[in-house]
Amino acid sequence: MSSPFIWIVLPGMVALILVFLHRYQVISSILAITLSLTLAGLAWMLEIGEVITIGSWAFIIQEQMTILGRSFVISNLVLPQIAIFYLSFTFWIVGALVIPKPPFFTSLSLASVAVLISALSVQPILFAALLLEVAVLIFVLMLTPMGQSVNRGTLRFLTYQTLGLPFILLAGWFLSGIELQAGNTQEIVRAAVFLGLGFSFHLGIFPLHSWIPMLTETAHPYVTSFVITTLLSIGILFPVGFMQRYPSLNENINLLEIIRLIGVLMVLVGGIWATFQRNLGRVLGFAMIVEIGRTFLAISIPDGDKLLFGLLFPRVISFGVWALCLTKLRAHVEDLKFHTVQGYGRRYWIAGIGIVAANFSLVGIPILAGFPIYSILWERLAVNGFWISLAAIAGSAGLMVGGIRALAVLVMGPDELELEEEQEESFFSNMLILMGVSVLFLMGLFPQWFLPALTSISANFGAPAP
Amino acid sequence: MSLTAIAPYAAAWVGVTGLILLVSRDWRVSLSALGAQYVGVFLLISLVWPIEFAVIKLVSGWISAAVLGMGLVDQSRSWVDELGRWRSGTIFRIFIAGFVAILAFVLIPIVGQWILRASDAQIFGAILLMGLGVFHLGLTVQPIRIVLGLLTLLSGFEIIYSTMETSLLLNGMLALVTLGLALTGSYLNAASGAEANP
Structure with missing residues (x-):
């Protein structure tokens, strides 16, 4: 047995089975939750390459699996990352239990996580783009x-x-040519330009970010948030992996400075645009753009890749809670435009609290989940350049204004909203939102519970340097 | 006649099919042009690959066209004529295609310096297809036409990439991506159609 079989093939096979169980939403969700928790637990506990004994049965888990001459490698080094990815996936599926969602969401989301992990572990790295x-x-189908x-x-x-895709290929x-003829600056610049363009398209880097607010405005908020958060959390490891594998990229051109500039632009653009939005979905979209910017800022500072996983948990929980509340609200209104949702925060007050808490957590307001890790990021950015740190805080301030406007819209409006009986808030979704908000506060109040463990996870996906 | 001799005609052929895709009003014509386009792509790839491997691109391209066609047979109403009654739209698109052709011609020596194994015909055909694909994407909001644009763009890229990367598995996976795109296009078409005809 090999580790890629456990964390890629097995969930892929279960995803296929879940496709046939799509009519039984609760059963398929419970199956997916059980599997992902098991996979996360195994990633946390197992040691690859050591003899594992269960009763009289002893076996060794290999770190490599070969398919058609290409290797998929999941080593001990990356198991904490795998555990985090499957734990995040569990969180999304638990949230999806209490909202109306597309019938194939559970199976396709599990398949997408398995495919993304396979993309991270494949060697040579060229196959990752495909x-x-x-x-x-799969995301488009979702x-x-x-x-x-x-x-x-x-x-x-x-x-x-x-x-x-073509740019990354x-x-x-x-x-691969640079590996053969080291020091060819022209080739390195060319490779860096193509790599930059490829990941700009993939991660929605300014000015190629327009699809993010368009998606959050029109598509299912929860599915969209899952797609973008997953793409960002796992997708960001590709450029990081390229930089670690080909250090000549950073030696010949100042790649980290360029990444920092991109990060600043993204945070500023996201923050400023969030201020002027008139749609709750679009505010969420611009918050995601700010978060992408922050992630780029994190990898632009020395040893900043260690902050990547520290950023991941507050991000997943904040976007999850925000999307859950928007989905709940969306079930009662035609769209999420400000003039449509006026006053709905008074009627669906738990959803309203969730939206505002998640928004403020992503701003970095003290005592909420984002604050501890963002304050570390801002501090370390300030060491490298005061103006960069200031720009990052300015982006957050823009997002805060967007949040305050959303709060104002949700609590203002007609005194009495005419609501039908069946539009009562459901108990379970309210409980889940309140639990999510509580976690946001707990993570903000007691960062020592999670931050040291997360910031010690390496962002290197175990790819050996050439 | 050797393959090298027919390469310029193949490059012109893919250009013509790309243009037809851009100005076509009928989905049958568009899908026929897509199928014909893969013949040109196959010929251009055959210059650097053995025919038995290059034929993978032809087969995957034809299957993609067939998949899209099967989707459109049932949902033909989802195909909207975007050109309108007047000829201005068609003339504009032909003008754009001419502009892309000139650009592709100008770029041949520059790209040739980067990719030494590619012939002029391959570079011209590839850039022409990629350019027409990008313009196609910019001129439409229809799911099926967007997939046609993406397939055109990827066809152009595959011509260039086949001269650079000799890994059969990688190119085989690119063919799988082509098929996946066609399936997604067909699905998107069916999804919209299901809404229109519940």
Whole structure:
């Protein structure tokens, strides 16, 4: 047995079975939750390469699996990352239990996580771009349930992600040439440009970010949040992996400075645009852009890749709670425009609290989950340049204004909203939102519970340097 | 006649099929052009690959066209004529295609310096297809046409990439991505159609 079989093939097979169980939403969700928790637990406890004894049965888990001459490698080094990914996935599936969602959400989301992990572990790394595209096609199916019109955000998402594929493949080809003839600056610059363009399309880097607010405005908020958060959390490891594998990229051109500039731009653009939005979905979209910017800022500082996993948990929980509340609200209103949802925060006050708490957590307001890790990030950015740190805080301030406007809209409006009896809030979704908000506060109040463990996880996916 | 001799005609052929995809009003014509386009792609890839491997691109391209066609047979109403009654839209698209052709011609020596194994015909055909694909994407909001644009773009890229990367598995997986895109396009078409005809 090999580790890629456990964490890639097995969930892939279960995802296939879940496709046939799509009519039994609760059963398939429970199966997916059980599997992902088991996989996360195994990743936490197992030691690859050591003899494991269960009764009279002893076996060794190999770290490599070969398919058609290509290797998939999951070593001990990356097991904490795998545990975190499957734990995050569990969180999304638990949230999806209490909301209306597309019938294939559970199976396709499990398949997408398995494919993305396979993309991270495949060697040579060139194949990762193709597996990333497969994950994108799965995401497109998730975003467009049968019987619903295809929204423009999904089409733009598909277009941009596919446009990124050739650039990453070209970059990979040029980089393999650099391995052979070290020190060829022209080739390195060319590879860096292609790599930058490829990941700009994939991760929605300014000015190629338009699909993010378009998706959050029109598509299912929860599915969209899962797609973008997963793509960001796992997708960001690809450029980090390229930089670790090919250090000449950073030696010949100041790549970290460029990444920092991109990060600042993203945070500022996201923050400023969030201020002027008139749609709750679009505010969420621009918050995601700010978060992408922060992630880039994190990897631009020395040893900043250690902050990546520290950023991941507050992000997943904040976006999860926010999306859950928007989905709940969306079930009662035609769209999420400000003039449509006016006053709905008074009627659905728990959803309102969730939206505001999640928004403020992503701003970095003290005592909420984002604050501890963002304050570390801002502090370390300030060491490298005061203005960069200031720009990062300014982006957060913009997001805060967006949040305050959303709060104002949710509590203002007609005194009495006419609501039908069946529009009563459900007990379980309210409980889940309140639990999510409590976790946001707990993570903000007691960062020592989670931050040391998360910031010690390496962002290197175990790819050996050439 | 050797394959090298017919390469310029193959490059022109893919350009013509790309143009037809851009100006076509009928989905049958568009899908026929897509199928014909893969013949040109196959010929251009055959210059650097053994025919038995290059034929993978042809087969995957034809299957993609067939998959899209099967989806459109049932949902033909989802295909919208975007060109309108007047000829201005068609003339504009032909003008754009001409512009892309000139650009592709100008870029041949520059790209040739980067990719030494590629012939002029391959570079011209590849850039032409990629350019037409990008313009196609910019001129439409229809799911099926967007997939046609993406397939055109990827066809162009595959011509160039086949001269650089000799890994059969990698190119085989690119063919799988082509098929996946066609399946997704067909699904998106069916999803919209299911909404229109519940």
